[in-house]
Amino acid sequence: MEITEIINLIISVLTLGSIIFGVFLYFKNPQIKLEKKQELIEERNKKELAINEERDKNKAERIDFGILKTQFDMMCKINSDTFAKLELQIKDAFAIANNHTNETDSKVTGLVVEVGNLRNDVTRLGTIIEERIPKKV
Helix, strand or coil: CCHHHHHHHHHHHHHHHHHHHHHHHHHHHHHHHHHHHHHHHHHHHHHHHHHHHHHHHCCCCCCCHHHHHHHHHHHHHHHHHHHHHHHHHHHHHHHHHHHHHHHHHHHHHHHHHHHHHHHHHHHHHHHHHHHHCCCCC
């Protein structure tokens, strides 16, 4: 083989290798760029998610007003029942206190009458004693 044929063969192999390497890079570089873009997008999404979570942390929770209303109604009913029971207990206590007061008033009235009768008896006895035992002067 002559030198020119060897040089042509080497140039042909290098050209073929360059074409294969060029095609490889042509398909590989966009894939690498795409992966880098996807990583950047994922990082940005993670940052946005963290920011949204931080923002949502300070927001009040949403409460279903239907559940809140039923809870409020139940509490009102329980309170109404409790107050009704308390009202009955207070009425009973006042009735008992009123009965005791009336009974005490009637007993005191009886005692006043008895004391009045005793006073009259003591006065009468005092008068009888003064008439029977004369005073010494």
